[in-house]
Amino acid sequence: MGKASRDKGLRRERAIVEIHTKSGLRAERVPLSGASHYRGNGADVDLYVRGAEPIKAEVKARGDGDGFRTLERWLGGNDALFLWRDRAAPFVVLPLHVWLEVVVRSARADADLDADRRARRRDVEHGPIPANDAIAREIA
Numbered sequence: 001m002g003k004a005s006r007d008k009g010l011r012r013e014r015a016i017v018e019i020h021t022k023s024g025l026r027a028e029r030v031p032l033s034g035a036s037h038y039r040g041n042g043a044d045v046d047l048y049v050r051g052a053e054p055i056k057a058e059v060k061a062r063g064d065g066d067g068f069r070t071l072e073r074w075l076g077g078n079d080a081l082f083l084w085r086d087r088a089a090p091f092v093v094l095p096l097h098v099w100l101e102v103v104v105r106s107a108r109a110d111a112d113l114d115a116d117r118r119a120r121r122r123d124v125e126h127g128p129i130p131a132n133d134a135i136a137r138e139i140a
Contacts, residue, residue, distance in 0.1 A: 012061040013044050020047055023100050025107060028054075049103045050110055 013029050020027035026048035043056035062068060071093055075081040079098045084090035094102070 008061055009044075009059070013059045016045050016057070016059055019096070019100070020103075023104055025049060025103060047103070050106055 017027040017029050028046045028048075030043055030046060044059045045057040046054035047057055048054050065072075071081065075093060075095070079094070081093040082090050083093065
């Protein structure tokens with residue numbers, strides 16, 4: 001791979017990380033684009049959408065979009081494209097705006113669940129805070 005191709009790939013990987021970070025999600029570029037199998041991971045980017053385990057993502061960039069145009073045509077104006085080959089697991093192609101909507105909603109749902117869990121744990125350990133004690137609720 002030439003330097004220009006390598007640099008283009010690095011720019012795209014960094015851009016994917018930046019887009020997710022600006023959306024409030026944790027994302028990291030895997031060192032050496034996964035070639036070193038850092039932490040047993042051969043992907044380009046780790047996306048921390050839910051939980052401690054990252055979603056491993058591969059990033060591909062093509063100047064002429066070779067192979068991408070057909071996918072874009074099949075997707076059309078829809079939100080998702082399911083590709084299913086005989087005797088293989090299906091996979092999904094999503095436009096970036098749909099992907100970000102899904103993962104941001106998922107992250108918010110996780111945060112809400114965590115807040116609910118904290119409130120339940122606090123209630124079990126210390127008893128419920130009286131409804132009229134707004135100051136104590138703010139501190140907790």
